[in-house]
Amino acid sequence: MAENKKESGKTDAKEAVLPPKSDFSEWFNSIIDIGQIMDVRYPVKGLYVWYPFGFGIRKRVYGIIRDIMDNSGHEETLFPLLIPETEFMKEADHIKGFEDEVFWVTHGGVTPLDVRLALRPTSETAIYPMYKLWVRSHADLPLKLYQVVNTFRHETKHTRPLIRLREITSFKEAHTVHATWEDAKNQVDEAVGLYTDIYRKLSVPVLISKRPDWDKFPGGDYTIALDTIMPDGKTLQIGTVHHLGTNFAKTYDIMYENAEGEQEYVNQTCYGISERSIAALISVHGDDKGLVLPPAVAPTQVVVIPVLFKDTTEAVMKACNDVVSSLKEAGIRVEMDASDLRPGAKYYKWELKGSCLRIEIGPRDLEKNSAVLVRRDKGEKQFVSLDGIAETVTAELKQMGDDLYAKADEKMKSMITPCETLDEVTEKIKGGVATIPWCGCEECGMKIEEETNASILGTPNMDTEIRKGKCPACGKDAEQIVYIAKMY
């Protein structure tokens, strides 16, 4: 699809002006549109349409996710979308957690269905009846499957593209089965590590915490969550890992014969990531000019722009074509922009689209066998030799991914403030995350959330965060701290 031709209905980049990133909410809504990520005009609330450019980012993000899942003993599969009410309504806590959110199919054509079918909000109740048929002995364990599907949740809170959808189009859910509680705990820890690796490849820093009991997954034992801090200081939950214990095994009667020949309930985990991963990378790295995409997921990593003058056009075009071919040979996603746009308009267009590097070549560069290279995140001009340009660019792209992570990680850490009183917390969560001691009892937790009008994300998953102090709700000695923030 030619970029500068006005597509039917698309907001032309020149017309719509991107608000400054400091007005994050408006910036995000605008970048989704003029950055050609998703079209929000689909006539069903909470459902959005991927533009091809946005889908190109999604394809690479989920390529990274699949690569990490496939190389850590998981197998990908696919379960049905529709779940019979009889199966869906089996696990009491799970039902309570999802009954307000589930969409039901009640008719086949004009014929009412004798059993209503749920559109999967998540797939435990589709998968676990099959796990009961598949798991027989400890030799079948561990079973580690995942799928990337669309799921449906009738979200009542404010829906938002990529952040809170009613059709979650990119729901990667893993469901594992183990012989013991300890094996499942080890899998939870492995999954947290895999998610951390995924987000490191997206250059997105994460806060890892154990959710308080009142916020764990419905039907689970405990939940470890990965959050990131968005530019407006609110946190976005971008991954969750749940230890399910034997809860679902007892509900769905999933048993295995142990080495002593006895029947035992299995222990399970499940863990999910959605297109919030894309919301996070767009939000954390973007700037006033538009998208800043980590090279690993940018549809166009390099744009080559010829600087043309009448008498040197042929030589410059040849040099540019040579650069494009050598970068393509090195596996780099490169485009040449030889359109008749003015150079300034070209820079604007490719900066908005988040291409990582711009290479300009004009007659003066040719005389020195060099080119001008400009990195999207830094903006400075570098003069590089045309010799070995593919190696130079490959190294620069790697460096950019590392630098984006380091910069975002430093920024996130600067947005976390240790506090002693709830008034301090209420102040600090306007621009980030507060930490405060907590005695660990639910009543105090509820009181802290109420007084600060914010959420307890949970206790840091790393022991490094131990800080002794007094629980602000009851004054007792507290051995742990909690993260508190406004959440999306």
Ligand SMILES: Nc1ncnc2c1ncn2[C@@H]1O[C@H](COS(=O)(=O)NC(=O)[C@@H](N)CS)[C@@H](O)[C@H]1O
């Ligand atoms: N409405 C939504 N829109 C976009 N992403 C969502 C939405 N609801 C949840 N998510 C994302 O999906 C992840 C997994 O969802 S969940 O409810 O926490 N966990 C599960 O459903 C478990 N079955 C693990 S797959 C969440 O961490 C969150 O990042």
Ligand SMILES: [Zn+2]
């Ligand atoms: Zn307390």
